[in-house]
Amino acid sequence: MTDLAQLELDLTNAMHAADTTAALEEVRVAALGKSGSVTTLLKGMGALSPDERRIQGPLINGLRDRLTVALADRKAALEAAELDARLAAETVDLSLPAPPRRKGSVHPTMQAMDEIVSIFAEMGFAVAEGPDIEDDFHNFTALNFPPDHPAREMHDTFFLKPDPETGERKVLRTHTSPVQIRTMHRTNDKPGAPWIASGQEPPIRVIAPGRTFRKDSDATHTPMFHQVEGLVIDRDIHMGHLKWTLETFVARFFELDGVEARFRPHHFPFTEPSAEMDIRCDRSGGELKLNVGDSWMEILGCGMVHPNVLSAAGLDPNEWQGFAFGMGVDRLAMLKYGIPDLRPMFDADVRWLAHFGFSAVQAPSAAAGLS
Secondary structure (H helix, E strand, O other), rough: OOOOOHHHHHHHHHHOOOOOOOHHHHHHHHHOOOHHHHHHHHHHHHHHHHHHHHHHHHHHHHHHHHHHHHHHHHHHHHHHHHHHHHHHHHHOOOOOOOOOOOOOOOOHHHHHHHHHHHHHHHHOOOOOOOOOOOOOOHHHHHHHHOOOOHOOOOOOEEEEEOOOOOOOOOOEEEOOHHHHHHHOOOOOOOOOOOOOOOOOOOOOOEEEEEEEOOOEEEEOOEEEEEEEEEEEOOOOOOOOHHHHHHHHHHHHHHHOOOOOOEEEEEOOOEEEEEEEEEEEEEEEEHHHHEOOOOOEEEEEEEEEEOHHHHHOOOOOOOOOOEEEEEEEEEHHHHHOOOOOOOHHHHHHHHHHEEEEEHHOOOOOOOEEEEE
């Protein structure tokens, strides 16, 4: 018969000798694990006579309970000691200079992009995306650009090498308007067959943010820039809807109660009628002030979606109408945050970004504010 008193003494000594929680766990397994010494005694009680079980049962169970309590107390003491040691090793000398602040921050263009998306999301617009490399149909033809339009010329558009099999030249998209076509698009492979939707079913209300590319470079233009274009397709849409949408957006973006705007007639191949939106401003004193003064500043282009564009996308212009608009995100960021030159926005200069950048902690929202 096992000497229970000696076994308890040996296990107690082993517990006190364990100086880490890992060593204590080994003692626990040796005593109370599946093959532990105390567990083996409990399993062997079935082979004892009834009289022996009445005597040995309480003794062995009492040993198990005492060891369980002792192991728990020892584990708590070791964990407290380990925590104290870790805290002592991780003390900070407050007299030392603080580590340098991280220089990363949100780029003004991305800040403006997030603000624009947040505003239009409140107005019920979804975000649609498309490829940076487009084919001629989506970038030009479906948007009502005639074959001899200047935008198709090499001096304005980045063309890729022709496909060796088809001869087709892909382009770096010159605007995000192809996303509008992809959103509306329907296919009709067989004459007389019904159009099959490959895009979104009307009504449609989307914005298309993304990068665009044109051969242009000066203080207000770069070869790669960012645009956000919007599209609304529904029945009985008119210019009044377009005007309200854009005036509401501009007021929210510049964080004004309202905006004094005018819409000048213009020409875009994909809208008819077309207009450019200006807002009243004052540039005196080297500062831009909105809703005051006698000057006007162009903000964006817009118009009613041309019937030819609706037809190219497979929509019946007699049933569906809509409006579209487009704006340069980099330009809006310059106007809102007082950035004088567009080119440094793409120079990857951390000093410039430290001055004009934004915190990544707080994203623009209606509740927390935009900027």
